[in-house]
Amino acid sequence: MPISSLVVTLEPEQQQQSRTLRSLAALGGVTCGRRVGSRLPLVLEASTLRESERTFEVIRELPGVLLLDLVQLNFEDAGL
Numbered sequence: 001m002p003i004s005s006l007v008v009t010l011e012p013e014q015q016q017q018s019r020t021l022r023s024l025a026a027l028g029g030v031t032c033g034r035r036v037g038s039r040l041p042l043v044l045e046a047s048t049l050r051e052s053e054r055t056f057e058v059i060r061e062l063p064g065v066l067l068l069d070l071v072q073l074n075f076e077d078a079g080l
Contacts, residue, residue, distance in 0.1 A: 002052040002075040004044040008059065009067035012038050020064030029055060038066075049075060 008024070010017045017038070024032055024042065029051075033041035042059070046052035052073075060068045 001077060002044075002046050002049050002073060004042075004046075004052055004056070004073045005071040006042040006044060006056075006059070007069045007071055008040045008042060008065055009069075010035075010038045010040060011064045011066055016064040020062055023062050023064075024059065027055065027058065030059070041071075 008020075010020055017035075021032065021035075021040070024030055024040075029045045031043040031045075033043070044052060044055055044059075046055060056068065056070075059065060
């Protein structure tokens with residue numbers, strides 16, 4: 001199971017941040033950390049690397065997401 005540590009940079013406008021946070025919370029396998037300013041740490045757990053890639057793209061394309069940084073990807077038990 002691939003586990004990714006990510007940091008999302010959100011648009012500064014508060015209403016857009018709230019909408020983006022709701023969208024992120026609705027995604028399966030995504031755990032949101034505590035927001036600091038416009039940056040939000042995330043943990044993404046997926047069944048496969050492909051699923052992880054797809055969810056990464058979904059997050060990147062969400063309205064209000066300015067930047068998505070991959071901090072760490074652990075796929076040691078992904079069966080490669």
